[in-house]
Amino acid sequence: MFTKLKSLLYNNEIRAILFQVLAVVVIAYFAYQAFDNMMLNIEQRGIRSGFGFLSDEAGFAVNDNFFLEYSPASTNLQAFYVGIVNTLIVAITGIFSASIIGLIIGISRLSSNYLIRKIATVYIEIFRNIPILLQILFWYSIALNTFPSARNSINFFDSIFLNSRGLYLPKLIAGTELYLVLASFVIGLVGYIFIKKRSDKKHDETGVKTNTIPHFLALVLLLPIVAYFTFGVQLEYPALKGFNFRGGVDLSIEFFALAFSLSIYTATYIAEAIRSGVESVDKGQKEAAAALGLKSSWAMRLVILPQALRVAIPPIINQYLNLTKNSSLAAAVGYTELVTIFSGTVLNVVGQAIEIVMLTMLVYLTISLVISLVLNIFNKKMQIKGR
Amino acid sequence: MAIYPLKETKSPPQSQIKAVVWLKENLFSSALNIALTFVALYLIYLLLPPILNWTIFNANFDLAADNQSCGREGACWAFINSNLKMFIYGFYPQEELWRVNTMFGIIVALVVFGSLIKESQYRAHYIIGSFLIYPVIAFFLLHGGLGLEVVETDKWGGLTLTVVVAAVGIVASFPLGILFALGRQSEMRIVKFISVIYIEFVRGVPLITILFMASVVLPLFFSAGMDFDKLLRALIGITLFQTAYIAEVIRGGLQAIPKGQYEAADASGLSFMQKTVLIILPQALKISIPNIVGSFIALFKDTTLVLIIGLFDMLAIVGAATSNSSWLGREAEGYVFVAMVIWVILYSMSRYSKKLETRFSTEHK
Missing domain, CATH: 1.20.5 (Single alpha-helices involved in coiled-coils or other helix-helix interfaces)
Structure with a gap:
């Protein structure tokens, strides 16, 4: 037993x-x-429990608000939405500019020009090894101390103003004219995609290549511009009233410092991803392309880049996720995004720590899940198909 | 007999002198290259003079100067000098500073001694022993007790705090990370499920939300009598966070080990513990060392976030020192100084990890 x-x-x-x-x-x-x-x-x-607090009056003002209706009389739930939108806006701005800077730096690192290569290396080594929070605080304090006051704003054509409080841009007023311009943009884009598809098909079948760049310029760029001037969209210009600007779109200096630091920090990682992607392509590929008689710009576009991107894009998408998560450091400078509004102000007022921190985390988790879903789809598509 | 006089050697043609060739190849090889060279020179001209002017030529190196006499055109390095103690020790009492110095001194001594006995068979014992005993000594020195005056953690700060947070995060997250990595690879469904949920949850949210959770939510989970120190809460948050990342790094190592190793260990009749400790982990950890160092570098950068929950690490000292009325408006000097210190630490760590990567790489080139 x-x-x-x-x-x-x-x-x-x-x-x-x-x-x-x-x-x-x-x-x-x-x-x-x-x-x-x-x-x-x-x-x-x-302390209360449950999510009843979401329908209470928020009672605080928010600096940056782009699309949503919000006033101190709005509910905490509305403040939550404003936070999410602001997080997404700073993340998207950051992702956009980090990609451009990263691309330039990454290519510069591979350049045959010694000076350009060295400058890119120095840029990467400096900004990668300084904590992002320090960079945010540094640029914020620089902007606060060196940008002029509202009265002496840097003035671009009386329509764009920059001062130590923020950047003020003219605002497009929603109305039939604006919708017509947007519609013309969409029509142009759809038209261009149609033409591009047809020319690709023709290329596959007959080998004759058509240059579609003029079509692109005409349909995607020129058409909306023409529409803009023919329909005459109304603009609301910012104007100095009292101590500050009113009207127009206003981007706070906190937003500026945050987006700027996030971009230059994340760009170092994107540059490294691009470099390692290009370096991962076997030397034989370049030689084979040359042996086939492709000139070097074609070899880059048709042989090297497609293989390099397969390696480079997953880490780049990961960096986009990191940038989005790092945007939560706005709490240090007070750009009113999700963490500042919700885990900061609302938490102080309401005191329901568990619900509030959980809701905040849930938003980031959702963003992470969406991004890793995109990554999985990409990886599946890009997998080298076995014979 | 014909005599052939030696011809005089000619100097190499202009086009082959080393420096000229180098310049030609690297800076002026084509029209585009020449244009790029000028762009680069213009960029340097644009950026370098203002930076040098501010930090050196217009700066005031008079260490006895005060905020007024320093001027505003350049940096005022007297600010760093007069706050240096605060940058390193935070608000630690003056007469107890020797304890912090001793703590740092012991680390240096341990590392030096460790490198002396590189060949010794007891090296592993020495390293593990240091990791177990040193934290106790360090805590005793920093916190006090047993005859030493107690210094509460709210007095800790500056570089000392940065190092403490990073070190605790590294040491505590390592064993936990191994556990979760093994859990994620385990065939036991529930264990695997728990590990996956934990790792993916933590990796999906920003550190700052975890720190918020540790500082405001965690105390609610314990009975009211338990008093939670602010630093301890931050350390718990940092450890929870770092554990997930270390676990993923080690999982990478575990997956890289050939299946044959597992099967051979099973065939030799080793138990699960023997197999894991003697066969699998030594290999997995060795493969993951460069990535582990990389993850520590990331952690070191992230320790600056503790300022958001009100601890005074080196970065937060800048705010504290410049809010003192005698040094108003000297944030830039403070940030530059802290950035330089952290940069040196991080850059040497990343060089070290590159070195490890080449040392451990067995791939044929």
Whole structure:
């Protein structure tokens, strides 16, 4: 009987089950304890629980607000939405400019020009090894101290103003004219895609290549511009009233410092990804392309780049995710994005730490999931197909 | 007999003198290259003079100067000098600073001694022993007790705090990371599920939200009597965060080991523990060392975030020192100084990790 029990104990499968049951019991015990303590603490401190606070009046103003209706009389839920939108806006701005800077620096690192190569290397080594939070605080303090006051704003054509509070741009007023311009842009884009597809098909079938760049310029760029001037979209210009500018779109200096630092920091990683992507392409590929008689710009475009991008894009997408997560450091300078608004101001007012931190985390988790989904799709598409 | 006089050697043609060739190849090989050279020179002309002017030529190196006498055209390095102690030790009491110095001194001594006994068979024991005993000594020295005056953690700050947070994060997250990596690779479904959820959750959210959770949510989970120190909360948050990243790095190492190693260990009749500790982990850890160092570099950068939950690391000292009325408006000097210190540390770490990468790389080139 005892030996039987012993042999049962040494059975791997039974051990595994026992171990897992033990793990679950321990975790459940701690979770129960934590929950119990939490309920007690909440009761003692007189904190509410649940998500009722979302429909309470927020009571605070928000610096940056782009599309949504918001005033201090709005609810906490509306403040939450403003936070999400602001997070997304700074992330998208950052991703856009980091990609451009990263591309330039990455190509510069591969340049045959010694000076350009060295400048790119120095740029990468400096900005990559300084914590992003330090960079944000540094550029913020530089901007605050060196940009002029509202009265002495740097003035571009009386329509764009830059001062130590922010950047003020003219605003497009929503109306039939604006929608017509947007529609013409969409029509142009669809038309161009149609033409491009047809020319690609012709190229595949007959080998005759058509240059579609003029079509692109005409349809995607010229058409909306023409539409803009023919329909005459109304603009609202910022104007100095009292101590500050009113009207127009206003980008706070905090937004500026944050987007700028995020871009130059993340650009170093994107540049490195591009460089390692290009370097990962076997030397034989370049030689084979040359042997086939492709000139070097064609070899780059048709042979090297497609293979390099397969290696470079996954880490770049990962950096986009990191940039989005790093945008939460706005809390240090007070750009009103999700963490500042929600885990900062709302938490201070309401005090329901658990619900608020969980909701904040949930938003970032969703963004992460979406980005890794995109990454998976990309990887699947780019997989080298086995023969 | 004909005599052939030696011809005098000619100097190499102009086009083959080393420097000229170098310049031609690297800077002036084509029209585009020449244009790029001028762009680069213009960029240097644009950026370098203002930076040098501010940091050196217009700067005031008089270490006794005060905020007024320093001037505003350039940096005022007296600011760093008069706040240097704060940058290094935070608000640690003056007469107890020797304890911090001793703590740093012991680290240096340990590392030097460790490199002396590189060949010794007891090196592994020495390293593991240091990792176990040193934290106790360091805590005793920094915090006090047993005859030493107690210095509460709210007095800790500056570079000392940065190092403490990074070191604790590194040391504590390492064993936990191994556990979660093994858990994620495990065939036990529930264990695997828990590990995957934990790792992906932590990696999906920014560190700052985890720090918020550790500082405002975590205390709610414990009974009211337990008093949670602010630093301890930050350390818990940092460790939870770093664990997930280390786990992923080690999982990479685990996956890189050929299946045959697992099967051979099983065939030799080793138990799970023996297999893991003797066969799998030594190989997996060795493969992942460069990435582990990389992850530590990232952690070191991230320690600056503790300022958001109100700890005074080196970066936060800049704010504290410039809010003192005698040094108003000297943030730039402070940030530049902190950036230089952290940059030197991070740059040497990343060089070291590059070196490790080439040393451990067994790939044929």
